[in-house]
Amino acid sequence: MGFSVTVLTIASSKGGPGKTTIAMVLAASLAAEGRRVVALDADPTQAFSRWAANAYEGAKFEVHAEADETRLAHLIDRAAGEAEVVIVDTAGFGNRAAAVAMTSADLIIVPTLSGEADVTEAEKTVRLAEGLARAARREIPTAVLLNKVRRTQLTRHATQEIEAAGLPRLQATLSDLVAYGEMSYSGRIPQTGPAVAEIAAVLAELRARFGLPG
Ligand SMILES: Nc1ncnc2c1ncn2[C@@H]1O[C@H](COP(=O)(O)OP(=O)(O)O)[C@@H](O)[C@H]1O
Ligand SMILES: [Mg+2]
Known part of the structure; x- marks a missing residue:
């Protein structure tokens, strides 16, 4: 594979599609495998860093x-x-730190829920990523990750919308499961x-398609 991911940024213009949850899952899973992981919490609400400091019990x-975007x-x-993998959790944007984190990324993951408005927001985030990549004159692979999936018509519809808009997406999805909420x-x-x-499955796909170490 000709590329490898060091900086993995989780971004979406919208609050609530699961950015912090996915950052937790990825950071903890990779640390449990023995990877040297640094997590950067660029969201001023600091949900990720409070979790890491107060609740987290896995591999360090x-x-x-x-x-602050300059320091970030x-x-x-x-x-x-310093790290093998850097995971950056971001706030919904209108936020400059999120744009910095996207511009610095080797891979941007854009979580989305299945609603029509959610997919529209995911598209906006992907278009921003494309624009930032053009401005930086390099490729920044970006993939939509459907989260809180229920096996319903709505999810099928969202998948079709994502494909119709030509948005790159992961085949792997995360279901709506109490287990993810309980993590916090x-x-x-x-x-x-x-x-x-x-x-x-998410980790395997990130490795096979995007050069995540491991
Ligand atoms: N796949 C999922 N199944 C169930 N609950 C989820 C899932 N993903 C996220 N959540 C819950 O949804 C809420 C919003 O997720 P969060 O990761 O904080 O979103 P964001 O960081 O994008 O604002 C949290 O309460 C979280 O526990
Ligand atoms: Mg968050």
Whole structure:
């Protein structure tokens, strides 16, 4: 594979599609595999860093909360020199730190829910990523990740909308499962049940298609 991911940014213009949840799952899973992970929390609400400091009980990784875009840009570069994988959790934008984190990324994951408005927001985020990549005159692979999926007509519709808009997406999806919500209190990523296989499928696809280490 000719490329490898060091900086993985989770971004969406909208609040609530699961950015922080996915950042938790990825950081904890990769740390559990023995990867050197640095997580950067660029959301001023600091949900990720509070979780890491107060609830998280898995394999250790380093966490920095930094919502200031100037400092974040330097911090990402430094973290990329030290870690195998840097996971950046962002706020919904209108937020410059999110744009910095997207511009610095080797891969941008755009979580989305299945509603029509959600998919429209995901498209906006992908178009921003494309624009930032053009401005930087390099490729920044970007993929939509359908989250809180229920096996309904709505999800099928969302998948069609994403494809009709030509948005790159992961085949893997995450279901609407209590286990993901519980993580924020238990401090542990799911160890049993269907979430385990879903998380493994996301990681496998990120490795096969996007050069995630491992
Ligand atoms: N796949 C899922 N199944 C069930 N609940 C989820 C899932 N993904 C996220 N959640 C819950 O949805 C809420 C919003 O998720 P969060 O990760 O905070 O979104 P964001 O960071 O994008 O604002 C949280 O309460 C979280 O626990
Ligand atoms: Mg969040």
